[in-house]
Amino acid sequence: MKFADFLQLALRSLVAHRLRSFLTLLGIGVGIAAVILLTSIGEGLHQFVLKEFTQFGTNIIQVTPGRQGARGGPPGLPSTTRELTLDDAAALARLPHVTGVTPIVYGNSEVHAAGRVRRTSIYGVGADMARIFSMRVAIGRFLPPDDPVGARAFVVLGAKLERELFGNANSLGERVRIGDERFRVIGVMEEKGQFLGVDLDDTAYVPTSRAMALYNRDGLMEINVTYPETTPAAPVAASIRALLAARHGQDDVTLTTQEDMLARLSNILGILTAAVGALGGISLAVGGVGIVTIMTIAVSERTNEIGLLVALGARRSTVLGLFLGEAVALAAVGGALGLVVGMGLAQLVGLLVPALPVHTPWHFVAVAEVLAVVIGLLAGVLPARRAAGLDPVEALRSE
Numbered sequence: 001m002k003f004a005d006f007l008q009l010a011l012r013s014l015v016a017h018r019l020r021s022f023l024t025l026l027g028i029g030v031g032i033a034a035v036i037l038l039t040s041i042g043e044g045l046h047q048f049v050l051k052e053f054t055q056f057g058t059n060i061i062q063v064t065p066g067r068q069g070a071r072g073g074p075p076g077l078p079s080t081t082r083e084l085t086l087d088d089a090a091a092l093a094r095l096p097h098v099t100g101v102t103p104i105v106y107g108n109s110e111v112h113a114a115g116r117v118r119r120t121s122i123y124g125v126g127a128d129m130a131r132i133f134s135m136r137v138a139i140g141r142f143l144p145p146d147d148p149v150g151a152r153a154f155v156v157l158g159a160k161l162e163r164e165l166f167g168n169a170n171s172l173g174e175r176v177r178i179g180d181e182r183f184r185v186i187g188v189m190e191e192k193g194q195f196l197g198v199d200l201d202d203t204a205y206v207p208t209s210r211a212m213a214l215y216n217r218d219g220l221m222e223i224n225v226t227y228p229e230t231t232p233a234a235p236v237a238a239s240i241r242a243l244l245a246a247r248h249g250q251d252d253v254t255l256t257t258q259e260d261m262l263a264r265l266s267n268i269l270g271i272l273t274a275a276v277g278a279l280g281g282i283s284l285a286v287g288g289v290g291i292v293t294i295m296t297i298a299v300s301e302r303t304n305e306i307g308l309l310v311a312l313g314a315r316r317s318t319v320l321g322l323f324l325g326e327a328v329a330l331a332a333v334g335g336a337l338g339l340v341v342g343m344g345l346a347q348l349v350g351l352l353v354p355a356l357p358v359h360t361p362w363h364f365v366a367v368a369e370v371l372a373v374v375i376g377l378l379a380g381v382l383p384a385r386r387a388a389g390l391d392p393v394e395a396l397r398s399e
Helices: 003-016 018-054 086-093 159-166 208-214 233-248 258-301 303-311 316-352 362-388 392-397
Strands: 060-065 100-113 116-125 137-140 154-157 175-178 181-189 203-207 222-226 253-257
Touching: 018 258, 018 316, 018 362, 060 233, 060 258, 086 100, 086 208, 086 222, 086 233, 100 159, 100 208, 116 159, 116 208, 154 159, 154 175, 159 181, 175 203, 181 208, 203 208, 233 253, 233 258, 253 258, 258 316, 258 362, 316 362
Parallel strands: 116 203, 154 181
Antiparallel strands: 060 222, 060 253, 100 116, 100 175, 100 222, 137 181, 154 203, 175 181
């Protein structure tokens, strides 16, 4: 049988039962639309979270006191972990490939200024903090590289905190009181927005030693180290661990590289996107069942036609291909319809809910259409084999 005749027979059968064909392809279309919509939302969230993390750079290593993992010994014994100190941070700054170090201590305090009071987050940081985390100063300057132990009482305000305390007035040179200490404002940060629910603009930055005194701390909460983007993280992390082990007499710190964190985060979000897409795949499975049902009915209705084709010399493989072609055509058209609807709904969701990131990668579109065709092929196998296996004499006798 010529391909043109083969195609004509398949399409004529689908057109002859328009309502039934439409309902069948609608089942596949709904499934594909659900997959596209859900995976678009999942992929959008994936990219949004990764963008949130990478806005601070990808060449950062976080050093925190205490070693993660199981340790032996009877319970109740005090920890031998040494706290991180300003001297540790100064020693890390002298390591090869290290381009910046910021020791960090943070807490929450009331900030008094211009007759107003606001409770907010206070970060004790080093002079390299703004450069390490790709943050910019809008007016004034960031904390100067003072003596880490005897740093001057300077403060840099977040944009929102500065507005809340001073309104439209110029805050540079003004005094603010945090706890029992008075600080002079030397800068205001550019607006950074929120990071995973934390308002970065509603913060104040003071020298680390001042924050340690403010919160009565002997050690640092963490040290952040940056290195050139062209340098692998592993050797830098190894040198940091070796230096601190030598200073503390044991390996008692935890290192978290931005690369490792982003890789783990990407894997988790990828699994989440796949799981969300699998939920939409349930609708596809239902659509596949619909194709099996419709094609089985079609075989029963067209028994005479099948018998006549075989009697006229059509090969059983031709009959098999005819019914498989109909199933694949239904699935392909339904898949295309679902793609259009799914991408349209995804864009509509993005317009109606701007805070919800939506992104539809083209490889998702291609995979979804191929998946629809494969489902149609698999769903049409049993009815097509039944049609190809009919005895021509018995088929011609049937009503």
